[in-house]
Amino acid sequence: MLAAQPARAVPPFARQTGLACEACHTMPPELTAFGRRFKLSGYTLTTRPPLVNDIDDHKKDTLFLTDLPGIAVLAQMGYDHYNRAPPDTGQPYPAHAQSDTFQFPDQFSLVYAGAVSDKVGAWLQLTYNGQAGSVGIDNIDIRYSDHTVDNKWVWGVTANNYLTFQDVWNGIGSYTIPNFNTVTLSSGGVAGAGTSGPILNALGPGSVAGIGAYVFYNDSLYFELSAYHSAVAGGNSPTIDSVSLAANGGAVDRFAPYARIAYERDWGYHSAEIGGSALYVNWIPSVGYISAQQQAAAALAGNTYTPGQTFNPGAINRYTDLSVDWQYQYNGPYNLFGFMGHVTHERQQNSNQLVAATFTGASSPIYSNPTDTLTQFLVTGEYFRNRHYGGLVSFTRTTGTSDPLANGGNGSPANQYETFELDYVPWLNFRFILQYDVYQVVANNQNPFNLSNANFPNSPGFPNVKASDNNTWVLGLWMDF
Amino acid sequence: MRKLAIASVDIAAGIAAIALAAMAVRDAYSATLIVPPDPSTMGTQNLVNNACSKCHGENGISVSPLFPILAGQLPGYIEAELKLFRLRARSDPRARAFMWGIARGLTDEQIKGVAQYFSSQPAVHGSASSNAALADKGKLLYESGKPELDIEACTVCHGHDGEGVNTQPRLAGQHRDYVAIQMSQYRLGLRENKVMQHVTEKLTDDEIAALVEYISTK
Numbered sequence A: 001m002l003a004a005q006p007a008r009a010v011p012p013f014a015r016q017t018g019l020a021c022e023a024c025h026t027m028p029p030e031l032t033a034f035g036r037r038f039k040l041s042g043y044t045l046t047t048r049p050p051l052v053n054d055i056d057d058h059k060k061d062t063l064f065l066t067d068l069p070g071i072a073v074l075a076q077m078g079y080d081h082y083n084r085a086p087p088d089t090g091q092p093y094p095a096h097a098q099s100d101t102f103q104f105p106d107q108f109s110l111v112y113a114g115a116v117s118d119k120v121g122a123w124l125q126l127t128y129n130g131q132a133g134s135v136g137i138d139n140i141d142i143r144y145s146d147h148t149v150d151n152k153w154v155w156g157v158t159a160n161n162y163l164t165f166q167d168v169w170n171g172i173g174s175y176t177i178p179n180f181n182t183v184t185l186s187s188g189g190v191a192g193a194g195t196s197g198p199i200l201n202a203l204g205p206g207s208v209a210g211i212g213a214y215v216f217y218n219d220s221l222y223f224e225l226s227a228y229h230s231a232v233a234g235g236n237s238p239t240i241d242s243v244s245l246a247a248n249g250g251a252v253d254r255f256a257p258y259a260r261i262a263y264e265r266d267w268g269y270h271s272a273e274i275g276g277s278a279l280y281v282n283w284i285p286s287v288g289y290i291s292a293q294q295q296a297a298a299a300l301a302g303n304t305y306t307p308g309q310t311f312n313p314g315a316i317n318r319y320t321d322l323s324v325d326w327q328y329q330y331n332g333p334y335n336l337f338g339f340m341g342h343v344t345h346e347r348q349q350n351s352n353q354l355v356a357a358t359f360t361g362a363s364s365p366i367y368s369n370p371t372d373t374l375t376q377f378l379v380t381g382e383y384f385r386n387r388h389y390g391g392l393v394s395f396t397r398t399t400g401t402s403d404p405l406a407n408g409g410n411g412s413p414a415n416q417y418e419t420f421e422l423d424y425v426p427w428l429n430f431r432f433i434l435q436y437d438v439y440q441v442v443a444n445n446q447n448p449f450n451l452s453n454a455n456f457p458n459s460p461g462f463p464n465v466k467a468s469d470n471n472t473w474v475l476g477l478w479m480d481f
Numbered sequence B: 001m002r003k004l005a006i007a008s009v010d011i012a013a014g015i016a017a018i019a020l021a022a023m024a025v026r027d028a029y030s031a032t033l034i035v036p037p038d039p040s041t042m043g044t045q046n047l048v049n050n051a052c053s054k055c056h057g058e059n060g061i062s063v064s065p066l067f068p069i070l071a072g073q074l075p076g077y078i079e080a081e082l083k084l085f086r087l088r089a090r091s092d093p094r095a096r097a098f099m100w101g102i103a104r105g106l107t108d109e110q111i112k113g114v115a116q117y118f119s120s121q122p123a124v125h126g127s128a129s130s131n132a133a134l135a136d137k138g139k140l141l142y143e144s145g146k147p148e149l150d151i152e153a154c155t156v157c158h159g160h161d162g163e164g165v166n167t168q169p170r171l172a173g174q175h176r177d178y179v180a181i182q183m184s185q186y187r188l189g190l191r192e193n194k195v196m197q198h199v200t201e202k203l204t205d206d207e208i209a210a211l212v213e214y215i216s217t218k
Helices: A011-017 A033-040 A182-187 A292-300 A352-356 B002-007 B011-030 B044-056 B075-087 B093-103 B108-119 B132-144 B176-187 B194-202 B205-215
Strands: A052-055 A061-065 A071-082 A100-115 A120-129 A134-147 A153-160 A208-217 A221-230 A250-252 A256-267 A270-285 A317-331 A335-349 A371-385 A389-400 A415-427 A430-441 A472-480
Touching: A011 A071, A011 A100, A011 B093, A033 A153, A033 A208, A033 A256, A033 B044, A208 A256, A221 A250, A221 A270, A335 A389, B044 B108, B075 B093, B075 B108, B132 B205, B176 B194, B176 B205
Parallel strands: none
Antiparallel strands: A052 A061, A071 A100, A071 A472, A100 A120, A120 A134, A134 A153, A153 A208, A208 A221, A221 A256, A250 A270, A256 A270, A270 A317, A317 A335, A335 A371, A371 A389, A389 A415, A415 A430, A430 A472
């Protein structure tokens, strides 16, 4: 639904703390037990005294400026080769279809990361997105954190613009492993196999902002309550309209509550976590593709619909996402092993007006069903030797109710794919990646490239399409410095 | 930036501004140089608050067994280890990942201050074992060693109740997991110490488990 950029591990933390990458990361961006604690402590650990600080009459700090700002560059390059060249979209003239694409860079970010004061830390990211071809505000996480003298209770407040970006485990959310580009290249990119997912993964930068409070007890029990509001990029008006919304997008209505609980246990070289989360969203959908017929009907009723515009009267879909996630890590002196994943079940109650086509200018309903459900299952296993060589295997399967009006084709949102990845990591901040994504099922009647006549009017005869047409080789480079 | 500023005023004023700026620079050179403080200028309490306490706790009692409990640890041992970290002469994986960087800029005074701070925090003690037979086996080994394998009693270096001796660490009250991992790292040669490497190479897994069990009761 929205293209949220995954976050990255950053060298400024190493510069600030003096710690090696492996103190916080098994293999970036996956966190170790200590890395989780560092993040929950608001990124504040430092051995460097402030360059400038000021103290008031009560000997309390009123200013704390570090001697070096924690700036980093994060860059990803990707070369993708598809099993089959995507169809010609150059209308009305034929274009030259290629079966590969070079994203150079796929993503280029500038990040400030680190302590702002002794109890406040921040992650502020500005990203050039190669596929969008634009620069924009990316992930933001600003934290206040404190702890009891005996360190048993750590608590904090986070303000962020990406639901799950604040999370510290890697089985679910924005830091789910595999983390290299599987979203942007395999599912949202040129190949665009229709890999629909829950709204939990879709509330990102440019769409929402939220505030949450959390406690972490005894390095084991975590509890968080957050609420997210629409914070649509490009508009400073409280009104949500086609100026700020993308076609087939939308915005959060009022506040979306999110609760997260997790239990972690660390012993020896092992760490295991099991967690759950619940999210409830009132979602204002925006108009997607408008057919000539719909436009004419709308005109008759005195309306003009443009893609991105909300429906009149304001229609609201209600989403409830319940998830279970888990993670096991073995972080030994030579070997790293990880096993993580999640199951998310989503219930989507569609607006009556959109199901019964009673909104202004309606010529046909938007959804086939009053209620749709979606279940996503992801499991990943990874292994690294000496933090230099390794790889992972990941399996994702999504199933759900068939809704032909919402999804097109046969209406099924189902998809299933595996990611196989080999990594060579000469340095922890410089990683070569060879990835192969294999698709068994893609959404919309196994229609590769998410074809619809609306998108590809010149390619009605793209013959013998099958899910495996989306299979993709990715050669990637990921560096942070 | 400077070009923009000059462009916004007339040329004469611009020249004057440059001349003033040059004077300011010259004056700055003649004044006392103020350099950014070295990281090593952090006082003990600041160091504890901003760095040590994040893992070891403000009171020296770490929550996670990844990190040793320092409360009541002997100052001589803390000092010796911090100096080893600073020299990069202790290179077990966690020392490399965490302590090399933390200790890199510490002065002798800071090391002394931190050592004093943690050693003066109230010590903690272990709890009774749920496996008395194993703990008894450990007690025997701890107190008598294994002369036939040239292993002295642990008491010689670690004291009768694991309280430590001079620069040899206090073991009493330490996280069981932490002790177990140190033993395995000595055996793997990842943590350097001739005596402990010898001991862990000669002892069996069961014997090491027994020792760890016994220590956890102290």
